[in-house]
Amino acid sequence: MSGDIYVKYNPKDAQVKTWSVHRTLEPLVTQVTTLISEQPSNKKKGRSKRAHLLVSSVIKATENFISKAIEIANENPDMKNDLFASMEDVKAAGDQMAVLSKDFADDPCSKGKRQQMIAAAKVLLTSVTHLLILADLVDVQLILKSIRLVEDDLQQIRDASNQEELIHYYKQYGKDIIDLSNHAHRRQYDLVDRLEQEKLAQARGTIKRTSVMLLTASKAYIRHPEITFARENRDYVYNQLRDAVNTISSITQGKPVPNAQNIKESMSAVGDLTRALNEFDKIVVMKPTKFNEQLIRPQLEERLESIISGAALLADSLSTRDDRRDRIVQECNAVRQALQELLDEYIQHSRKKSSDEDVNRKIQSMQNKTRDLRKQLRKAVIDHVSDTFLATNVPLLALIDAARRGNQALVEENARIFMEHASKLVEVANVACSMSDQAEGIKLVRLAALQIQNLSPQVVNAARVLAVRSTSKVAQENMEVFRDSWEKHVRLLTEAVDEITTIEDFLAVSETHILEDINRCIQAMVERDADRVDRTAGAIRGRSGRVIDVVTAEMEKYEPGEYTASVMDKVKTLRDQIMPSFADGIKQAIDALCMKPAREPDENDVIEASRLVYDGIRDVRNAVLMNPELEWPSDEEDGLGDEIYAPSQASSHGPSSDSVREDVEIYPGKNDNPSRDMMRRLPKEEREQIELQVEGFKKTKRDFDREVLKWDDKGNDIIVLAKKMCMIMMEMTDFTRGRGPLRTTMDVIHAAKMISECGTKLNKLAKDIAAQCAESQSKADLVAYVDRITLYCHQLDITSKVKADVQNISGELIVSGLDSATSLITAAKNLMNAVVLTVKASYIASTKYRNKSGNKEPIVQWKMRMPEKKPLVLVDRPNESTRIRKGAMRKRLEPMQVLSEFHN
Template sequence: MSTHIYGTKYNPTDVQIKTWSVQRTLDPLVAQVTSLISDQPSNKKKGRSKRAHLLVANVIQAIENFINKASEIAHENPDMRNDLLQCMEEVKQTGDEMAVLSKEFADDPCSKPKRQQMIVAARALLTSVTRLLIMADLVDVQLILRSIRLVEDDLQRIHDASNQEELVHFYKQYGKDIIDLSQHAQRRQQDLVDRMEQENLAAARGTIKRTSIMLLTASKAYLRHPEIPYARENRDFVYNQVRDAVGVISSITQGRPIPPTQLLKFDSSLSTVGDLTRALNEFDHIVMMKPQKFNEQIIRPQLEERLESIISGAALLADSLSTREDRRDRIVHECNAVRQALQDLLDEYIQYSRKKSSEENVNIKIQTMQTKTRDLRKQLRKAVVDHVSDTFVATNVPLHALIDAARRGNVQLVEETANIFLEHASKLVEVANVACSMSDQVEGIKLVRLAAMQIQHLSPQVVNAARILAARSTSKVALENMDVFRDTWEKHVRLLTEAVDEITTIEDFLAVSENHILEDINLCIQAMVERNPDRVDRTAGAIRGRSGRVIDVVTSEMEKYEPGEYTEGVMESIRVLRDQIMPCFVERIKIAIDTLRMRSGCDDGKFELIEQELIEASSSVYHGIRDIRNSVLMNPDLEWPSDDDEGLNDEIYAQSQTSSHGPSSDSQQPDLEMYPGKNDNPSRDMMRRLPKEEREQIELQVEGFKKTKRDFEREVLKWDDRGNDIIVLAKKMCMIMMEMTDFTRGRGPLRTTMDVINAAKMISECGSKLNKIAKDIAAQCVESQSKSDLVAYVDRITLYCHQLDITSKVKADVQNISGELIVSGLDSATSLITAAKNLMNAVVLTVKASYIASTKYRNKSGNKEPIVQWKMRLPEKKPLVLNERQNESNSRTKKSTVKKRLEPLHVLILNVKFHCLSINNDRYASYLYYVLCHEHHEEKLKDKWKQIWLKPVVHALDTSTPLHRFLIAEYILPKILKGHPEYLQDLKEITVNPRTLIVCTRIGRILDLCPNIFSTFSLIEHNLIRQGITSEDEQHFIRIKDSWLLCARQKLKNIDQDFANLTERYRTYLKCLINWCCSHLYLEGSYSQRHLSILTLHWLIHLHGNEGIQTVCRKYFKSNLFQEKIKVFFIHYRKI
């Protein structure tokens, strides 16, 4: 073992590879040697393997390259010259031995002893080359250690500085050296193989970046005021932070374990799932067991013990100060329900073991158990959000109070505010840990705990900085130090807030925030009634803080979505609250507080007017928050709250602006009392409280509506609505129908029966506009079946709009007689959903027929411009390469790190998560894709190549939109198959999708990669041909059934049983289909039959080439005239 400069030790027996650069450099030599000594059959096609002597020459050349490069490195680094030369000599010896033995083996490849000798020599060669690479890697280590030594010297000089001039001089040098060290450490971090070492190194870099400016200001404060002990504590804290971070970089660079004193509290426990979540997950897993494995003596105590531990944790959360009383009652209720469900399940297991129950009953009890634990989870999550909503509001107020007291020089007040500040910081950390306990997002939990730990360490030093400023309130150095610590604190609090928001769901946060704002509004109004200005000011501040939090959280959430109607609606609700409602509320609060403090100058009438205005402004704030929540919940991916959740029973909707058309004027009644349940129209509330049987009937109808909605989305959302009023109107009608359907379930933005009636009127107006546009399209269409279909579908829209208008007016036939809900109009409720479903079906059919009529059957005689433009909607933008998650988990420095210093090819190969849809619409990008996959193919990793380059293309063809599939088939697939035709069969083996098989076969036929159909050909079943023909032109989908009727008439209905050979079946069916096409080419046939026959022949030629199809067609026609016409047709097709 040799020791180098700066204490680096090298162990010749240690050949562990710790960096990617060494591994990537070694990979080519490993591949060459492995190919030479391998006794396994090659995966390459025969005739392409390299000769053994050529492989030997490649190995020798690679060894020479290693030695030449090592010589250059040894010449540039005299400190390590001897060790490098020793490793080079070892590589040269093992390389020469390998060359001799491999040549002998190449001359006699059947000799087993020679093979064994060569294998031993190859292993020795790889070991020696690895040692040489590790030794070369130590050169980089020496550079980093040299930078570390300079930084350590700078730190010591700063620590020992005796005056301000020396400090500034030493800090400037420290700044230069720390930049150099940070760059070296960043490259080393990206090159490390071990994930934990990467994260520790990132944490150390983040600490250095965060504390560098603090080091300067704290040192200045200590030099200016050495008599204050808090100044020394400040300086020592920052100095130790930087020194420990540099020590971590040194330990990781040298491959040594990090000392406990330097470890930045970064261990695996930070990224574990929360305690309560983990306990609930384990409990659910144990409950899910087969009844045959139940053992009462073992399982019952185990489940009961686990449940009691869960309930104990839930009780601690319920008893916290921030947990509301109603929430506490809900948690207790759910805990009792889980207990009872467990006992019922255990009893059912016992009954099953005694053969007195069935497995079906046990499964029912298991489902009940899971439902109860899910409800308990929901209440616990809401309790956590209670804490988050209360604590992470106005997080900087205690800090500003502390700084304000320090600037005044009031030492006693500083101590009082310091206690408040430390309690607040402790509360932030506690709530963050509570949020982690109910989360299962590992990365989010890690970030939350790291941010909380940093705040915990920083809080006492913020107080010390305030004490320094209080003792020397006129000192600019102390004030500068206080400002730096303040900025650092606020930055960490923002990081913690964002991290906590990431592990809490937006639905829970908005529901809880809405209730908390309602509580604050009630308290504010009560304080106004009691004429207490201080309390009004305090509660109004809470309202402003909570509203600001809602705006920030929702705005941050919307940044995760692609811009669209959904995000625009949410941002519009935010804009209304922020720019219109909140300024009005602030103004009303100011007037109210000024009036309360001038009691003598205000009469009762004026005071009542001001009070009424404040109530109206508060009501607007509450409604604005609810509008934001409703807008967010319009996302179909989010879960609507259940009927028994708070925020749904009485107060979730009021004067909502998220409706497509807005509430009716009749429904906008004055909202003078903010208490829930006092101002809603009873119609929707009664719909929520219908008996279970009636609600089940409505839910059954809604499920059918949802299926129709999915069909609607599949057909309509693929079109771009710019320049297409049909799509715009269809989307608007769908949105309104969804709101009306939600109303029947007691949900959605429609509040009253008048809102439903107005929604029906809006649908009628949209239907009339759609009717007019569709009739204009029909007028430009030639006389055809498509025109007749379009007119018929438009008439359906008129009919269903009228039906929807009628059912909406009798919708609210719900009465409350003697305390019992009597639903005399339940049929009209289901009729409303049925009418909406029928209307949506008619809209879908109209969109299809309008497309066909306006693009396939337009009257060419006129010069009119098309009424609407039919363009496919552009795909969402996605990155070319999806980089793996960054490793800097505990600091924001991860956003500023640069990419690895790799060649572009290796970047794409290492990050194999490639989505080809992002480059399909660019020919140059598709060429880049082909070049990269071709270069990677040359590295002779066939299996990896297929996984990286072929599979994403096939996946996109299977699942993407028609426009994407067209672009892939047009640009990417032909280039790949032209360069590597042998992969056509691999493409077909990857997928089972008929459409993709058709596309691959067609492209192979166009490139002359497929043999003739009537000799040997790749097997494709006949139903794929049918799909390939019909999927490209939907207007012929119904008419193609005639070909199947022809096959039935020719006794081919049971074709699978008549022929055992798939090839023969396919040939037989194909001949029948060609004959059917030829039979409809005579002039006696209809236009549509001739058109369909030519279209079918067109696609068959695409699939199987010209010659085979032409031969069958010539045999069908006996007339020489028709044979000549067919010949001309195929010649013309070949020219096209």
């Protein structure tokens, strides 16, 4: 075994690298700086310490440092001489500081004595800092000893010639690597530099991830040394571990990690397209007086063409849908046109032919066009993500199956497919990064993609080893370990990509893709192509599973509540009811097509099952979009006009695709009724009036939340009905603003009917409570409020029906759009007020004025809702803004900064 490593302290390097040294040095720095400070004390009068007390505190702290250093020196003979030499310096500086500070305390107005004491304080702090850094080197020596042991273990494992030696050395390696990991873990959290912390964490993760692979790869090589692929597997794992250990060694000794800064910048850089669009949005905004056409126009046009070139590459990719490609082209042309109009407006302003308001209007139009282009580019990225991350383990399973059968030719073919798939994963991950501005998320994606890029060839090598020795147990174990590692990295990459893509874009694109797959599945059913039916049905199940996983992961980010409960209820329905029913229907259809002679499958059952899948996906998406922070898309964006083909059954032998399109049933429906998107097309003045009405409704909603949400709805049907009515009223109000799950006026009518039904139930409950209430003013109030609910439910029902009738007759919204919208909002606001008053009166009537003569059980239970759980420890989240009280903020004194501020 090699000798121990000893790191010599460099007196010129006085950099404090750990928080332990910071925290130990901080009290002394505070005491010394308080003693020598010329600024008045911030403490209240009468509470400031005397100079003599501060002097004694400094002397005592110095003595404590020396006594602790003596203990450390006695426990570590290797550094005893250096520690004792540093202690002598501290003691000399402390004695000098004690003498001069006492003189200053006796005569605090003497400027000369103050200057002498400041010089002595600088020498004392510098010597104490050196002593603490030397003490910190003791921990460094322990880590370096552990590193040397692990390096020796790795070399012995590499040189092992048989299985017995390998197992013996690996057991010793296991003990030493645990010791090193513990030391590195403590060091990681003690380091001041954030980049060093990240690199140390990455090295520890590599060691943990590849240690098992080291054993299996080494076993496979020792057992089959004639196979070069086994050597490549072993060398890959060995090099990974060696580099990780070297990283820990470099960071521990304070040496720079090679290319660490460049890696950090490249990994966490904002996406190219996003950065280019952000910069373009900034530079188009300028003072009109500073516009120089000869200089600025070529620059802006060149930047825009560079952005459009990047957008064109994304649009021309294979996974980008044709309609998405057309939309990107349209938006690029619109941005070009908007830029020319803005430049012309700048020129007109320079000629005094336009105002600042006209220029600002063109700037706003320019930024709106770039925003629309961003939206289409993001959806094009989701096209790629949705297709590529659909069945990530299928190529791997095919490769492993071929290897287990010992078919080397098939292994090579599947290896090519697997490597193409891995390259596609990395490519799509980088494409997703190009349209993201989340620096931390981008770094995770690129690190995961880099791991997959490095691991992919080794997975293929493990499969080749297994193909040559398909009956070898060590080859099978090696393959399983590489398979597990690959799948873990792919899951990590998938989660990281999901983090940097917005869920509303993902759900919109997934819904469109599922609709495409459903149409292909039905068309394949008509053409009696069992294989294509199976493939497309598998794609539908895979995309639905992805939607379920992504939405479930998204809901875990929220505090449990009504919103998350509603979303998860839709997810559960899709996962536990709709998808099993769809799978059974497809299985029956495929079995019927595969029978000899073929039996006619029930196409209507398949179509109905497909409709339920589409409805389930749309319901999940609508539930997710109920989050007020997310924007509802227009009907044109979310594919309201898309169709599920329901082919005619007139032809029993399978019509052509053209005949399929001639006889279709449109789903979810043509716009026989005006959709919510028409509400967005109202004139600006009318929309502003609607917003005024909505503001009044929001105020009522706040009163509702304050009064109703404080009660637990378990055992209280009044609160349950009130919450349900409130949710429906919010949806109806959102409809008037062109958003929300209600799409047509017929949906509004159905919502009004649901409110009426809830109002009837609430009416009955309230009257039952009133019947148990003693004669009082509270009972009279409750009866009056119940009558209001009946009245306003009837008014809301009539308002929604009149609105639909007028629109159906006229075909345009301009006749009564504003009046009907404001009437709807007013009726909803009045009803919500009545519900709030009814809840208050019901509580008083059922708890304060109950008729004591009867022994009836209370109709509802009034219990306060439990407050939401809060974490005991607040975790710092860099991407979230946190409100911090000023009183809670403490300024950390950086010791080296304080030293630099001293003056001789």
